[in-house]
Amino acid sequence: MVTGFAVAVALCSLAVAGWAFVQVARNRPPSGALLIGLAVVEALLVVQTVIAVVLLLGGDRPASMATFIGYLIGVLVVLPVGTLWALAERSRSSTAVLGVACVTVPVLVLRMHEVWGGASA
Numbered sequence: 001m002v003t004g005f006a007v008a009v010a011l012c013s014l015a016v017a018g019w020a021f022v023q024v025a026r027n028r029p030p031s032g033a034l035l036i037g038l039a040v041v042e043a044l045l046v047v048q049t050v051i052a053v054v055l056l057l058g059g060d061r062p063a064s065m066a067t068f069i070g071y072l073i074g075v076l077v078v079l080p081v082g083t084l085w086a087l088a089e090r091s092r093s094s095t096a097v098l099g100v101a102c103v104t105v106p107v108l109v110l111r112m113h114e115v116w117g118g119a120s121a
Contacts, residue, residue, distance in 0.1 A: 001116040002051055009044045010106035016041055020099030029090045030098055035083065038098065041105065042079050048109070049076060062116040071115065075108040 016037040023034060049072060062068035082101030086094035 001055070001113050003113065005048060005051065006109050006113050009041070009048055010109050012044060013041045013102045013105035013109075017099045017102035020095050020102060024092055024096045024099060027092050028095060029092065030086045030095050034095070034098065038079055038083055038102070041102065042076075045075055045079070045105070052112075063118040064115055068112060068115045071108050071112040075105060075112065078104050078108065 016034070019037060020030075020034060023031065052068075052072060078101050082097050086098050088094075089097075
C-alpha cells in the first residue's frame with residue numbers, strides 16, 4: 001500500500017464527512033455538491049484499488065489476503081450504499097448517513113494499511 005495516498009484518501013473522506021455534518025446542522029438534505037464530493041472520494045478509492053491490484057500482481061502480499069480483499073471490497077461499497085440510502089430518503093438524516101459513510105472510509109483504509117503491513121485480523 002502507498003501510505004501517502006492512503007492518508008490523502010482518508011483526509012479527503014473526512015473533509016467530505018465534515019461538510020456533510022455541517023449540512024446536517026443546517027438541516028439540509030444531500031446537495032448535488034455533496035454528491036460530487038462523494039464521487040471524488042469514490043474515484044480516489046478506485047485508484048487505491050488499482051494501486052493495490054498492481055502491487056499484488058507485482059508480488060507484494062498483505063499478511064492476510066482474505067482480510068485485505070474484504071476491506072478492499074468493503075471500502076468500495078460503503079459510499080455507493082450510503083448514497084443510495086440517502087437518495088431514497090432525501091432528508092436531513094440521509095445527509096447524516098452520508099457523513100457516517102464518509103467517516104467509515106478512513107477506518108477501512110487504516111485497517112487495509114495495517115493488514116498490508118502485517119497486523120493480524
